[in-house]
Amino acid sequence: MAAPQVDLSVQLAGLTLANPVLVASGTFGYGTEYGELVDVGRLGGLCTKAVTLHPRAGNPPPRICETSAGMLNAIGLQNPGVEVFISEKMPALRELGVPIIVNIAGESVADYVALAQRLSDCADIAALELNLSCPNVKRGGMQFGIDDELTERVVAAVREVTRLPLIAKLSPNVTDIVGIAEAARDGGADALSLINTLLAMSIDIDRRQPMLANVTGGLSGPAIRPVAVRMVWEVTQAVDLPIIGMGGITSAADALQFIMAGATAVAVGTANFVEPDVAGRIINDLEDFCQQAGVARVADLIGAAHSSSGTEGLQ
Amino acid sequence: MALLDEAPSMYAQTIQLIQREQVGPDYHLLKFDCPQVAAAAQPGQFVHIRVAAKWDPLLRRPFSVLRTNEAEGSFQVLMRTVGRGTQMLAEAQPSTEFDIMGPLGNGFALPGPEGEAILVAGGIGVAPLIFLATVLHEPESYRYARGLFGARSADDLCCWLEFSGVCDEFTAVTQDGSAAEQGLVTDFLAPQLERGAGCVYACGPALMLAEVARQCQGAEIPCYASMEQRMGCGVGACLGCVIPTRASGAQRYQRVCKDGPVFDAQIVDWEAIRCGCTPG
Numbered sequence: 220m221a222a223p224q225v226d227l228s229v230q231l232a233g234l235t236l237a238n239p240v241l242v243a244s245g246t247f248g249y250g251t252e253y254g255e256l257v258d259v260g261r262l263g264g265l266c267t268k269a270v271t272l273h274p275r276a277g278n279p280p281p282r283i284c285e286t287s288a289g290m291l292n293a294i295g296l297q298n299p300g301v302e303v304f305i306s307e308k309m310p311a312l313r314e315l316g317v318p319i320i321v322n323i324a325g326e327s328v329a330d331y332v333a334l335a336q337r338l339s340d341c342a343d344i345a346a347l348e349l350n351l352s353c354p355n356v357k358r359g360g361m362q363f364g365i366d367d368e369l370t371e372r373v374v375a376a377v378r379e380v381t382r383l384p385l386i387a388k389l390s391p392n393v394t395d396i397v398g399i400a401e402a403a404r405d406g407g408a409d410a411l412s413l414i415n416t417l418l419a420m421s422i423d424i425d426r427r428q429p430m431l432a433n434v435t436g437g438l439s440g441p442a443i444r445p446v447a448v449r450m451v452w453e454v455t456q457a458v459d460l461p462i463i464g465m466g467g468i469t470s471a472a473d474a475l476q477f478i479m480a481g482a483t484a485v486a487v488g489t490a491n492f493v494e495p496d497v498a499g500r501i502i503n504d505l506e507d508f509c510q511q512a513g514v515a516r517v518a519d520l521i522g523a524a525h526s527s528s529g530t531e532g533l534q
Numbered sequence: 535m536a537l538l539d540e541a542p543s544m545y546a547q548t549i550q551l552i553q554r555e556q557v558g559p560d561y562h563l564l565k566f567d568c569p570q571v572a573a574a575a576q577p578g579q580f581v582h583i584r585v586a587a588k589w590d591p592l593l594r595r596p597f598s599v600l601r602t603n604e605a606e607g608s609f610q611v612l613m614r615t616v617g618r619g620t621q622m623l624a625e626a627q628p629s630t631e632f633d634i635m636g637p638l639g640n641g642f643a644l645p646g647p648e649g650e651a652i653l654v655a656g657g658i659g660v661a662p663l664i665f666l667a668t669v670l671h672e673p674e675s676y677r678y679a680r681g682l683f684g685a686r687s688a689d690d691l692c693c694w695l696e697f698s699g700v701c702d703e704f705t706a707v708t709q710d711g712s713a714a715e716q717g718l719v720t721d722f723l724a725p726q727l728e729r730g731a732g733c734v735y736a737c738g739p740a741l742m743l744a745e746v747a748r749q750c751q752g753a754e755i756p757c758y759a760s761m762e763q764r765m766g767c768g769v770g771a772c773l774g775c776v777i778p779t780r781a782s783g784a785q786r787y788q789r790v791c792k793d794g795p796v797f798d799a800q801i802v803d804w805e806a807i808r809c810g811c812t813p814g
Binding site: 245246247248252253254255256268276277279280281282283284285286287288289290292294297432440469489490491492493494495496 | 544589633763769772773774785810
């Protein structure tokens, strides 16, 4: 007898995702770069590389370096700007047949508003992910995500000009992630992405200089996973918004940690660079896990670790 | 001058190391069993190798293809041990399996029928030029090839026999004079350019490439440079491995993995690269 079908679908910010496994912004380009190495159509969703109002050249190289079970990056939001994104990138993204979540980044509230307005006119965008957390740009980026007033203001301003679901992508480089998450909720966010990279640096001891031309960069990869799981856990207890959990996911077991901590969906990031079809493998393994555990719906596992932990919330 | 056709497809697969040969104090020549890459790879393209089936070390390592053997279904890369990832490769035993992606990137544009080719290699940059010289040495794609190979010392002139064996003329240079001529390989380029050539191909340290490009521009001879940069995904998604370019005047960053690794030297912003390079 065939094993019973597992329902992998989840509801997030008004969207129905076929499964909870997305690919994270900045790690999957504009959907076509991995070519035949990935069955993109299987993904629960795709978060694009960040799009800005005007083209950005990005930071000088070297932009990346490897660290223990992780890497640093300081790409600096290189992208062709929203107009080229719409005319040259969206047509191929549309063809992929999965929810397209467009990550937007600005230097000012007005930038975010203009981006949201422009993209609201563009068909087939499932949601906007507000990048409030890029650590590698001089203006904007993480400045928003480390200030609760600014976070609320920018989310609220974008909320006013678009009907698209809004996902606020938050920075872990804060003392109180719950406060920032509450600010995003109060501004009108429909969901949260947790977490962006951790501000970090490495030094080349032979050359006696920083590894990155930008000096600092964002740490990603398996090294940051426990930090991310903890933040998802904390925010889940205080804020009633669905969360896309991310940070060092390489397996279904990793994804399940986020889901059981309270994430509705997860995004695979840095692992895509190493194993382009890692999300597909995770989707398969999630299904197997549910079958073996007798779980009919993966959504039943969201926050599962809370009910059995017996711990009090932060509040 | 036609660009080589881009490989029809890239592959991701698990392949076997079939031979590992130490060719210098820190250098190993690795041969892998992989009919797809053997059939598809063009000179200048690279393979992206995962050194272990785990997440630390995290990233794949890119290696230029040094040679393919289509009959045997194998290809070779040359590696230098520089860190723990390459150390793992240097210690791998034959029959060890590795996950690879490739062939990736754009290879060298072959020279037109007129003129000779000059191939300028610096250190481990010799690998893709051995592949190119091998192709230029074949009867159906024959071009007269002059090879210049510079390295720090005799120990770093690895695979020079493989290189000289497929060049019609060959000059080796070491910085410390421990073998062959003493000096920088670029010191020996001017007389070659004065003789005229159809095209110059170069691969090596960034400052060497900048000097080769400068001399070629002065001599008005086309130059193609294979560039190196720390690399992430290898397919153009992460934007980690960029170099500064000035295509049609506008300054921008282009990806070594996808837009390169071979670039027309005229579009590379060598001044910015010189500024970013600490000598030594």
